[in-house]
Amino acid sequence: MPAPGPYLWLVLLELALAVATVVGLRFLTAPYGRHGRPGWGPTVPARVGWLVMESPAVLWFLIVYLTGAHKAAVVPLVLLTLWQLHYLQRTLVYPLLMRTGARMPVSIMAMAIAFNTLNAYVNARWIGDLGHYPTSWLAxxxxxxxxxxxxxxxxxxxxxxxxxxxxxGPGETGYRIxxxxxxxxxxxxxxxxxxxxxxxxxxxxxxxxxxxxxxxxxxxxxxxxxxxxxxxxxxxxxxxxxxxxxxxxxx
Missing domain, CATH: 1.10.246 (Serum Albumin; Chain A, Domain 1)
Structure with a gap:
């Protein structure tokens, strides 16, 4: 359990966001992908949206991690590698493979940026600084x-x-099973x-x-x-x- 203080409140905020999200999504479906629809304000190309909104999970996570007291320890470095394995693919590879023409509301992108900034901070701060992971943790x-x-x-x-x-196929649109x-x-x-x-x-x-x-x-x-x-x-x-x-x- 993190020590009481601002960091713990940020973690509790993320837990509260989980509750708010599951309640909110009972009444609406986020308007992107196959569920895209007008009425959510300006949009950007989906490729741009994904790249921008996922970037904090790569860059901000790394910055926070590198400020930690345990940044050179073996287990935190392994955990950093796992995190970046997912998010480098999600941030750089996944958008490049998306079909062209798809768009995303700026509002969705902005909410994702805010969450990823919070989430990257609390997880990077934990594994790089606040958590205790001796090398024996690998076993x-x-x-x-x-x-x-x-x-x-x-x-x-x-x-x-x-x-x-x-x-x-090339040039095809629509969905299949x-x-x-x-x-x-x-x-x-x-x-x-x-x-x-x-x-x-x-x-x-x-x-x-x-x-x-x-x-x-x-x-x-x-x-x-x-x-x-x-x-x-x-x-x-x-x-x-x-x-x-x-x-x-x-x-």
Whole structure:
């Protein structure tokens, strides 16, 4: 548990945002991607939006981490590598592979920037400065299980994104039913994978800020997975009935 003070309040703020997010997303679906719609103000190309809004998770995280007392320690460096493995892909690679023409409301981008700035700070400050991770932590079952979950979730996430991109040929628009991989069981395995990733991070770091991020990710992505699942059924009468939205055989 972080010591009382401004840092703890920032972590508690993230937990409160998770609650507010899951409540708010019961009544509306964020207007980007297949759920894009007018009425949310000016927009930017989706590629630009993703690059800008995810950048704090790479750059600000690194800056905060490098101010920490444990920045050169082995375990914090391993945790830094895991974090950057996800966010370098999400910030630099993912936008470049997006289809051209898609747009994103500036309001969505701004909210993501604010959250990523907060989240990067509390997690980087913890692993680089406030947390205690002796080298023996690399053999701790919590670290090992968390790392397996993180890398497994990342693999599911990347595979799902690849399958979604391949649904369209050059110049094609519109949506199709995705198949293969974890799409055999759920409609949004990209979200399932990302949620698993960050619960793996929470376990590997064994920290309140890590748990706050995992809970926020679930609060943000689970409602969207449910919305995607409804959308698929509305758009495709032959949509596989055995699929669930997020968790195989459960949800």
């Amino acid at each position: 701790d079952p919590r670290f090992l299980a968390g790392t397996v979950l993180f890398l497994g979730g990342l693999a599911v996430n990347l595979d799902a994104d690849r399958r979604l991109r391949r649904l369209r 995705p198949h293969g991989g974890a799409f055999r069981w759920v409609s949004s395995p990209n979200y399932t994978g990302e949620i698993v990733e960050w619960f793996g991070w929470a376990l590997a770091t064994w920290s309140l800020p890590g748990l706050a991020f995992a809970l926020y990710t679930t609060a943000n992505l689970a409602p969207r997975a449910l919305a995607n699942h409804r959308w698929y059924h509305e758009q495709f009468p032959t949509y596989p009935p055995q699929r669930r939205a997020l968790l195989p055989h459960l949800l």
